[in-house]
Amino acid sequence: MLKKIKRILLVPCIWLLALFFLLEEFIWDVTGRFMARLGAIHAVHALEKRISLLSAYSAMLVFLLPSATLIPAKLIGLHAIATGHVFLGSLVFLTAKLVGMAFFSRIFNLTKPALLKLNWFRRFHDRVMMYRNRIHAYLDSWESYQRIMHRIKSIVKLIKGNGRLFRYFKRAARWKRTDTV
Numbered sequence: 001m002l003k004k005i006k007r008i009l010l011v012p013c014i015w016l017l018a019l020f021f022l023l024e025e026f027i028w029d030v031t032g033r034f035m036a037r038l039g040a041i042h043a044v045h046a047l048e049k050r051i052s053l054l055s056a057y058s059a060m061l062v063f064l065l066p067s068a069t070l071i072p073a074k075l076i077g078l079h080a081i082a083t084g085h086v087f088l089g090s091l092v093f094l095t096a097k098l099v100g101m102a103f104f105s106r107i108f109n110l111t112k113p114a115l116l117k118l119n120w121f122r123r124f125h126d127r128v129m130m131y132r133n134r135i136h137a138y139l140d141s142w143e144s145y146q147r148i149m150h151r152i153k154s155i156v157k158l159i160k161g162n163g164r165l166f167r168y169f170k171r172a173a174r175w176k177r178t179d180t181v
Helices: 002-038 042-052 056-082 085-116 121-138 142-159 163-173
Strands: none
Touching: 002 085, 002 121, 042 085, 056 085, 085 121, 121 142
């Protein structure tokens, strides 16, 4: 009986955690690609090159910097929510989250080789990647997840197939794609 109750409660929690994880991963990928495009700017590229050459502990400091600088913005957002300005506070908090993920993902991609030289970081990274792969394997085994992903892909294909709509999105982005580092 207890196992049945545990399973009934555990499945929705796993789905919520998996959904949160996938959303974070999506934001990480999108903001990472956006930040990589900024690398086409000469000054940004020069800074990125210097960051990618840092030693392991210097890379760790640079890697943690975006989180530390965005804490005040997140606290301002939470304060606004607590004082009744829910929309404004949510907007500030969400903006800080997106900006933080953008910098965090780009700096991680630049500092990853140096960070993986630290044994404790490599073990942590390997564990996170193991859980990430387990979540993907778990979700891929669900038929409903496969149907949702198929629908999303067909919508993306439809948008790309519609020349006018695709050109609109392409013009709106106005960024030259560069895959650096």
